[in-house]
Amino acid sequence: MKSLLLLTVxxxxxxxxxxxxxxxxxDLALPEGFSSASGGGxxxxxxxxxxxxxxxxxxxxxxxVAVGFDPSSRMKDSNIIIGYVENGQVFLRDDFGTGQTxxxxxxxxxxxxxxTAADGSEEDGQTWLSFTIPLDSGDRYDRALEPGxxxxxxxxxxxxxxxxxxxxxxxxxxxxxxxx
Numbered sequence: 001m002k003s004l005l006l007l008t009v010x011x012x013x014x015x016x017x018x019x020x021x022x023x024x025x026x027d028l029a030l031p032e033g034f035s036s037a038s039g040g041g042x043x044x045x046x047x048x049x050x051x052x053x054x055x056x057x058x059x060x061x062x063x064x065v066a067v068g069f070d071p072s073s074r075m076k077d078s079n080i081i082i083g084y085v086e087n088g089q090v091f092l093r094d095d096f097g098t099g100q101t102x103x104x105x106x107x108x109x110x111x112x113x114x115x116t117a118a119d120g121s122e123e124d125g126q127t128w129l130s131f132t133i134p135l136d137s138g139d140r141y142d143r144a145l146e147p148g149x150x151x152x153x154x155x156x157x158x159x160x161x162x163x164x165x166x167x168x169x170x171x172x173x174x175x176x177x178x179x180x
Contacts, residue, residue: 039172042155048147048178053135058128059157065127068154070143074100079143083129085122086161092118092131093163096141111141147180
């Protein structure tokens with residue numbers, strides 16, 4: 001009887017540990033020269049490469065993941081890159097924070113989409129995205145970023161493969177420093 005109880009307890013502990021592990025942000029190895037910040041179960045990695053910012057973001061979700069650079073207040077005025085992976089295909093969109101809690105595609109607002117080198121994957125309940133954006137695109141719907149400065153960054157993730165589902169509590173605000 002004690003053996004059965006011990007076995008049940010061990011199975012429960014292993015199951016809980018496995019489930020808890022899946023609730024964490026994807027374990028991305030930190031490539032050389034990249035910096036990292038995380039919050040809300042989301043991991044952000046970044047590196048300045050010449051006139052561009054190379055970004056990797058991961059979260060424990062099979063839905064969308066987003067990063068919003070340099071908001072003036074909450075989401076307002078931030079350069080938001082949001083994306084997801086569906087059936088192995090990566091979908092990324094360059095958005096602008098149109099209000100405290102709203103955003104829209106740059107191209108729909110009259111701007112342009114400057115995302116390049118897009119990549120991503122979804123595996124074992126984890127989604128990661130990788131992309132490059134210009135530090136200063138000249139687009140009025142993007143925030144110019146400068147090496148050597150610190151910025152507020154919003155991180156968020158959602159359950160669905162789309163660009164508009166509310167994130168609920170899966171969000172965080174972090175501060176990053178762009179290194180030369």
